[in-house]
Amino acid sequence: MTEDKSIDQLLESTAEVEIETNTTNPVIELLKQSLNIHWEQTLALTAQAEHLDRWGYKKLAAIIKTDAKQEQEHASINL
Structure with missing residues (x-):
């Protein structure tokens, strides 16, 4: 984690990574929603760990970083 990013900067990128839902397949739609949820959680946990580390x-912070990595792994399963 870099020391120079604020929580706002980390969370701003969530809108950029949101997966578009343009299919009629409900399974694909649910997988996309799951991916978005896990990605948002990864970013939120990363921001929390960053602040805890600074404080x-x-x-x-190490525990929260581990949780963030776990969420990232869950997100990669949906890819």
Whole structure:
């Protein structure tokens, strides 16, 4: 994680990564929704870990970073 990104900067990119839903297949639609949910959660957890790390809560930041990585893995399953 970089020290120079704010929470706002990390969360702004969620709108950019949202997957368009242009199919009529309900399974594909649900997978896209799941991907969006996991990606948003990854970004939120990453931002939280960044702030906790800056505030000196290194141990808690490490736990949150692990959760963010797990969410990223869940998102990659949907790809």
